[in-house]
Amino acid sequence: MRNKVTMTVDGLEISVPAGTTVLDACLDNGIYIPNLCHLDGMEHPPASCRLCLVEVDGMRGPVTSCTLAAVDGMVVHTNTDEVRELQKLAFRMLVSCNQGNCRVCMANKRCDLQQIAKFLHLPLRTKQMRHIPKDVPEVLTDHPCIVYEPNKCVLCGRCVYVCERRGNPFSLSFANRGFNTIVTFFGSEAEGVEDACRDCRACVDICPVGALSFADERERHLRLVEAGKGRRKAG
Template sequence: MVTLIVNKQELQVDEGKTLLQVCLDNGIYIPNLCHIHGTDNPSASCRLCFVEIEGEDKPIPSCTVKVKDGIIAKTDTPSVRRLQRTAFKLLMSVHRVDCGHCPANKKCELQRIAKFLKVGLKPKYLELRLKETEVDESHPFLDYYPNRCVLCGKCIAVCKDKHGRAFLTFAKRGLDTVVSSYGETDANLPCSKCFACIRICPVGAITSKDSPRQT
C-alpha cells in the first residue's frame, strides 16, 4: 500500500497502478480517451489526463505515472486545464460534430469531457479540418468513421488483446492518420462475433454493418 495526496485528499492505494487509474477508481475524474483499464503500457497519446505533481516543473500525463508514496498531485490547476482545453479543442477541430446522428450520442466521452472542461463542442479560432472520407466501408463487418475517430488506439489494443494479433492498425501519418483494417475482406474474420472494438470506442467511430445505420 502506498499513500498519496490528490487534490488535498489522502488516498491509500495498491502499488503498481497508475495515478490516472487510482484517481478514476477513487472517484476523481481526469479527462482521458486513450486509457485502458489495467494496462501496463500507457499509450499516452490523447494528452488529456495531465496533472501537476509537486516537484515536477510541468504538468504530466497521469497515465504515465506509477503511484508511489508521497506523491502530491493536483488535477485541476490552471496549467493543467489550459493543456486539457487546448488538446480538447484540437481534437474537436478535426471532429464532425453531428451528435444527433452519432450512435455515441449521450454516452460519448467527448461530450462528457466538453461538459467537464466547460468547453464548447465547436472550437472558436480553430478552423474545422475534416477528412475527405466520411465512412470507410471496406471491412466486411465494420464501418469506420474517420471524422469521429480520436485515434486513441484502444480498438487496436483490445483487438490484439483478444485475438493475439490486431486486425486493425494505424495507417497513414500525421493529420491523415486513420485506423485501417489492412484492406481485409476475408469473411472468416473473428470480427463478426467479437465487436470488442465497437464497445471500447469512446466516440462511436466504429459501428457494426448489421446495426441500423444512423445517417
C-alpha cells in the first residue's frame, strides 16, 4: 500500500502522507490557504468558514480544501480569480459583526483575521461595510473566570472542539440560531470549574480572534492600553 501521494498545487509538485487533507498538504508545504474553522487532526471539520476554497482539475466549482483528501495526481489551484472572490465574500461575512477595534484587543498582531485580511488585501473595516452587531451583550461573563465577546467571535468552533476533547463534565457549546449564534458554557457553575479552566486554557489559547480571554488578564491588558493612551496624550 502506498503511504505517500503526490499532487500538484499551483504548478508545484508536493508529496504528502496518504490521508492528508489538501489544506494540510498545502500548509505543510508553505502554500498558505486562508482558514479558520479547521484544526490539525480534526476528523470531521465543520467547513463553516468557507475560506479555504480551492479549485481542483476535474471537479465542478471550488471546494473546501479542509474536507478534501489529497489524492495521487490531483491538480489543485489555490489562487484563481473565482477562489479569491469567494474567499473575499466569505471574509466580509465573517467580519460583518466584528467591532474592528484591534488597538484594544488582546489578539492584536496575532489575530487570524488580521493575517487573512492582509493576505486577501482587504481592510478589516471599511466605510462601505456595514457593522452589524449581534443582538447579545458585548461581553458575557457567565463563566467564573473566562469572558466571551460575541461580536469578536467568528463561530469557527475551535473552542468547542478543544473543550470537548478535554472530557470535562462541563463544556463549551453553541447556543441561539443564525446571526445571533454564540458560544456558551454549560455546567460552568459546578465546583472546581475555575481551577480546571485555569489549568487548561485550551479554548482561550486556540481562539483565533481573541473572543475568549481570562477576565483578569483582559482587565490587566485594558488597563495597560489605557495607560499607554494617557502617556501618548501627556507627551
